Amino acid sequence: MAGHVPVLLDEVIRALDPRPGQTCADCTAGLGGHSAAIAPRLAPEGRLILNDLDERNLTEAAARVGEAAGGAVEVETVCGNFAELPRRIAAMGARVDMVLADLGFASVHVDEAARGFSFSRDGPLDMRYGGSGMTAAEVLNALAEDELAEIIRDLGEERHWRRVASAIVRRRAERPFETTSELADVCRSAIPRGADGIDPATRTFQALRIHVNDELGSLDALLAAVERGARAAGGGQSVDESWLAPGARVGIISFHSLEDRLVKRAFRRLDELGLGEGGSRPISAGAAEVSSNPRARSAKLRVVRIGGCAV
Numbered sequence: 001m002a003g004h005v006p007v008l009l010d011e012v013i014r015a016l017d018p019r020p021g022q023t024c025a026d027c028t029a030g031l032g033g034h035s036a037a038i039a040p041r042l043a044p045e046g047r048l049i050l051n052d053l054d055e056r057n058l059t060e061a062a063a064r065v066g067e068a069a070g071g072a073v074e075v076e077t078v079c080g081n082f083a084e085l086p087r088r089i090a091a092m093g094a095r096v097d098m099v100l101a102d103l104g105f106a107s108v109h110v111d112e113a114a115r116g117f118s119f120s121r122d123g124p125l126d127m128r129y130g131g132s133g134m135t136a137a138e139v140l141n142a143l144a145e146d147e148l149a150e151i152i153r154d155l156g157e158e159r160h161w162r163r164v165a166s167a168i169v170r171r172r173a174e175r176p177f178e179t180t181s182e183l184a185d186v187c188r189s190a191i192p193r194g195a196d197g198i199d200p201a202t203r204t205f206q207a208l209r210i211h212v213n214d215e216l217g218s219l220d221a222l223l224a225a226v227e228r229g230a231r232a233a234g235g236g237q238s239v240d241e242s243w244l245a246p247g248a249r250v251g252i253i254s255f256h257s258l259e260d261r262l263v264k265r266a267f268r269r270l271d272e273l274g275l276g277e278g279g280s281r282p283i284s285a286g287a288a289e290v291s292s293n294p295r296a297r298s299a300k301l302r303v304v305r306i307g308g309c310a311v
């Protein structure tokens with residue numbers, strides 16, 4: 001946890017505007033960085049629902065946020081996919097005043113070789129946030145070349161997708177993939193290092209991570225639940241879709257164009273339907289944050305306010 005810096009923290013606080021007594025759902029608690037800053041602002045009598053697929057992260061987040069809340073805010077944890085969180089919140093009978101989703105992986109995922117996300121640290125080729133479903137190695141060893149090529153092209157936006165997929169298939173015929181460095185070596189020998197200096201394995205690792213965790217599918221499900229929740233907040237739908245309070249702020253931080261495109265489209269639709277307002281303007285990190293935290297460079301925060309009041 002040492003050194004963990006939440007991205008766009010000031011911007012998140014300003015846009016979500018947590019107030020005493022309100023309820024916040026953090027879909028991606030991670031190491032609790034954002035929520036630790038939100039918690040004291042909900043006191044007294046606020047409620048913070050922390051969700052993460054990764055049980056270890058969730059435990060760390062709960063400890064950090066519990067300490068920041070100092071007993072003045074109710075902190076609950078939910079271990080699971082955020083795609084399921086809206087229904088769980090509705091089933092609790094809660095209505096949240098703000099929702100945060102800070103998408104993708106946490107720093108520990110790449111810092112710990114054993115999690116299998118890093119192309120610069122050797123570990124088992126795993127990449128699952130939640131520990132269920134196929135590992136990255138199982139995907140690489142099982143899928144047809146065409147399917148692998150499509151994943152690398154569409155989710156990695158890798159220009160040399162054909163070459164990488166065919167190198168993977170050739171390599172696995174000799175011996176199935178087991179480790180991150182085996183895959184990184186195949187990528188590095190299949191394609192040249194670009195002029196931008198980024199490691200040739202970068203895009204293929206991104207593609208596999210997104211596929212293994214069905215990241216776009218989960219985001220789509222969350223965005224659909226936001227729309228249903230916005231309708232319900234306006235009095236339009238059944239109570240089991242009801243998880244957003246009128247005036248709720250929903251903030252989503254994305255790190256690549258595939259995610260941001262989904263968020264932009266969904267928030268624009270809310271605007272057009274008169275169910276929300278403000279999501280069309282992305283907020284990016286300032287120069288100072290980018291220089292101290294390189295991951296902030298690609299971060300984009302979009303915030304929509306449910307019920308059509310200006311954000």
Ligand SMILES: C[S@@+](CC[C@H](N)C(=O)[O-])C[C@H]1O[C@@H](n2cnc3c(N)ncnc32)[C@H](O)[C@@H]1O
Nearest residue numbers: 006028030031032033034053054081082102218
């Ligand atoms: C960028 S980190 C969040 C960091 C957090 N905001 C903080 O300040 O510490 C993203 C977290 O989301 C989790 N995650 C990714 N996809 C998820 C999903 N579909 N459902 C639940 N958690 C998910 C990851 O396990 C990771 O811990």
